Amino acid sequence: MNQLESNTNRWRLSGQKAVVTGGTKGIGRAIAEEFLNLGAEVIIVARKQTELDTLLAEWHTQQLPASGYALDLSRSTDRLTLTEKVIEKWGRLDILVNNVGTNIRKKTVAYSEKEYQLLLDTNLTSAFHLSQLLYPLLKQSAQGNIIQISSVSGLNHLRTGAIYGMTKAAMIQLTKNLAVEWAPDNIRVNALAPWYIRTPLADAVLQNPDYLNSVLERTPMGRVGEPAEVAAAAAFLCMPAASYITGQCLAIDGGFSVYGF
Numbered sequence: 001m002n003q004l005e006s007n008t009n010r011w012r013l014s015g016q017k018a019v020v021t022g023g024t025k026g027i028g029r030a031i032a033e034e035f036l037n038l039g040a041e042v043i044i045v046a047r048k049q050t051e052l053d054t055l056l057a058e059w060h061t062q063q064l065p066a067s068g069y070a071l072d073l074s075r076s077t078d079r080l081t082l083t084e085k086v087i088e089k090w091g092r093l094d095i096l097v098n099n100v101g102t103n104i105r106k107k108t109v110a111y112s113e114k115e116y117q118l119l120l121d122t123n124l125t126s127a128f129h130l131s132q133l134l135y136p137l138l139k140q141s142a143q144g145n146i147i148q149i150s151s152v153s154g155l156n157h158l159r160t161g162a163i164y165g166m167t168k169a170a171m172i173q174l175t176k177n178l179a180v181e182w183a184p185d186n187i188r189v190n191a192l193a194p195w196y197i198r199t200p201l202a203d204a205v206l207q208n209p210d211y212l213n214s215v216l217e218r219t220p221m222g223r224v225g226e227p228a229e230v231a232a233a234a235a236f237l238c239m240p241a242a243s244y245i246t247g248q249c250l251a252i253d254g255g256f257s258v259y260g261f
């Protein structure tokens with residue numbers, strides 16, 4: 001391989017096989033599209049079959065190598081089904097992006113046990129269990145990668161709910177543990193910690209002008225982020241060019257997390 005070719009491959013995802021959870025909307029869709037445009041083959045997962053079918057049809061008109069499954073990854077049975085599908089389709093895996101997550105925004109005393117369990121299952125258990133289940137396939141890759149989509153709410157207090165913050169902080173700790181444990185298997189594990197990104201999940205609160213102003217007042221760059229700005233960071237961390245980066249958490253936040261006073 002000549003120097004130029006190796007340099008070119010360093011900045012692409014050519015031939016890599018990636019699973020992106022929550023890939024029909026928002027950050028997950030942007031990550032899947034970034035990966036596809038960089039030469040990867042992608043499987044996406046979401047609950048709504050109609051949205052999955054519509055997006056896959058759009059990608060297939062562009063000859064993009066994408067497939068998908070309508071599964072609820074808060075459920076252990078569906079996580080096992082996804083694993084079986086990946087084994088059946090590819091028999092190996094290069095990239096896992098644990099992107100699925102949701103929030104119920106309440107004061108701590110207002111949460112029910114059911115709400116607590118839903119957030120834990122959706123945001124954290126799904127990421128932990130899928131990392132476990134897909135480890136053998138990632139181990140077969142010479143360049144395995146896991147990207148955990150955390151949040152700045154895993155780094156700081158946000159007024160958007162303690163349970164969500166707990167799950168995101170735990171994803172960052174899981175990133176560190178798996179990065180060390182699985183380094184001998186050539187599996188790198190990194191986390192991204194976005195601040196507000198313009199997606200359907202965030203729009204629920206960003207559409208309130210007063211709330212949006214409060215967000216912008218805490219954001220040095222003066223705007224919310226775009227899904228593609230998170231996707232670019234995810235793509236870089238999975239590239240050969242990032243081959244010595246593991247166990248890290250990268251904030252995608254317009255300066256939010258370093259803004260004191």
Ligand SMILES: NC(=O)C1=CN([C@@H]2O[C@H](COP(=O)(O)OP(=O)(O)OC[C@H]3O[C@@H](n4cnc5c(N)ncnc54)[C@H](OP(=O)(O)O)[C@@H]3O)[C@@H](O)[C@H]2O)C=CC1
Nearest residue numbers: 022024025026027046047048073101151196197199201202
């Ligand atoms: N947007 C933001 O400001 C920030 C987001 N994040 C994190 O980024 C990640 C993505 O967020 P965002 O893009 O905003 O979210 P969206 O709600 O916009 O999209 C979530 C995606 O995940 C899918 N999904 C949700 N629940 C499940 C489930 N149980 N099983 C399978 N698929 C599911 C949705 O499809 P369907 O409904 O069909 O299942 C959709 O494709 C989350 O982990 C979130 O916590 C972190 C910081 C900031």
Ligand SMILES: C[C@H](O)[C@@H]1OC(=O)[C@H](O)[C@@H]1O
Nearest residue numbers: 103151153160195196202
């Ligand atoms: C920025 C936060 O982590 C994130 O944005 C959302 O929409 C969630 O409710 C979280 O607060």
